[in-house]
Every structure is written in structure tokens, then in C-alpha cells.
Amino acid sequence: MKKVIHTDNAPKAVGPYSQAVQMGDFLFCSGQISIDPKTNEVFTGDIKIQTEMVMKNIDAVLTQAGLNFSNVIKTTIFITNMNDFATVNEIYAKSFKEAPPARSTVAVAGLPKGVNVEIEVIAHR
Template sequence: MKKIINTSNAPAPIGPYSQAVLANGFLYVSGQIPINPATGELSKDSIKAETEQVMRNLNAVLMEAGFEFKHIVKTTIFLSDMALFNEVNEVYAGYFKSDFPARETVAVKGLPKAVNVEISVIAYKG
């Protein structure tokens, strides 16, 4: 059985998908981009600001489902340019203390709304 997770504390989906789906103890969180859910505006002051907003959005979805960053087992980071990797990684690292999740980081040709970073996660609570 699956349960759809949605919260107003993260941006509403901009297409036919859910913010997250909970199934058999796994939480699959859709890619989050740096939209401030309170204003609907993009946070594009810097790549660090974009990444912070993405991480806040992920946290909101995790919390709605009763999960925390410590439950994340896999992340995928999409970047508009690999030159942004170090700054994104610096912000990202602040959210994980130990038992780090598996991860890949890839550069892509384009991301929704022309943002520079999108992150999706899979979390597990057994």
C-alpha cells in the first residue's frame, strides 16, 4: 500500500506528481527546487541560497511524513553546472552528521524554472 505525502510547507508540485510517496517503510521524495513555499518565489541569490531552500523544502516533506534527514538512504543531486559542486556540497554536508546516504551528483542540460540545483531523496524507517 502507498500513501501520498503533501505539505503546504514545501512547494506544490508543478506537474502530475506528488511531493512524496510512502511505501513499505520507504519514502520517495520528488526532486525539490529552490522555491520558497511561503511566497512562491525562487531563491536565486546564490547557489548556497538555492541549496539551503532546497534542503528546507526536503525537510518539510520529510517532517510531514514523520521522517528526518537521518532516515535518508539515497540522494540524487542535479546541477546546472558541475562548477557549482563544492558550494552545493558544503551546504548539503551541513544536514548530515554520520551514516551518510548513498548519492550521485550529475550535471544536466536544464532544470525546471532554470534553477541551478534540484535534489531528490529516498528515506527509510523500518
């Protein structure tokens, strides 16, 4: 049975979607961007800070579902500039010290709210 996951510790959806949906032992998390969930303000500055915010938002959704980064089995990173790859990778890697998940990184022309990085994850209980 499909279960919608929501937490106030991650940004509200900016469209008709859920922060995450649990189906059986799998959790499908929508892409997170650099929005501060407390103020709902978008941060479009330094890519390092954007990525830190994104990872914090993902952590909040995982936590709400009773999971953590060790449960993540697949991620997709969307970035607007491949020159930011190394910086994004450096911050991302801090959450996956052992047995990192499968991953794709895709350069895109643009992302919601003018941010430069969006990350989505799939986790398994």
C-alpha cells in the same frame, strides 16, 4: 499500500506528481528546487541560498512523513554547473553529519524554473 505525502511547508508540485510517496517503510521524495513555499516564488540567485532552500524544502517533506535526514538512504543531486559542486556539497553536508546516504551527482543542461540545483531523496523508516 501507496500513501501520498503533502505539506504546505514545501513548494506545491509544479507538475503532475506528489511531493513524496510512501510505500511500506520507504519514502520516495520528488526533487526539490529553490521555491519558497510561503510565496511560491522561485529563487535563481546565489547557489548557496538555492541549496539551503532545497534542503529546507526536503526537511519539510520528511517531517510531514514523520522522518528526518537520518532516515535518508539515497540522494540524487542535479546541478547545472559542476563548478557549483563544492558549494552545493558544503550546504548538503550540514544535513548529514553522521552516516551519510548513498548519493549520485549529475550535471544537467537545465532544471525546472531556471534553477541550478535539484535534489531528490529516498528515505526508510
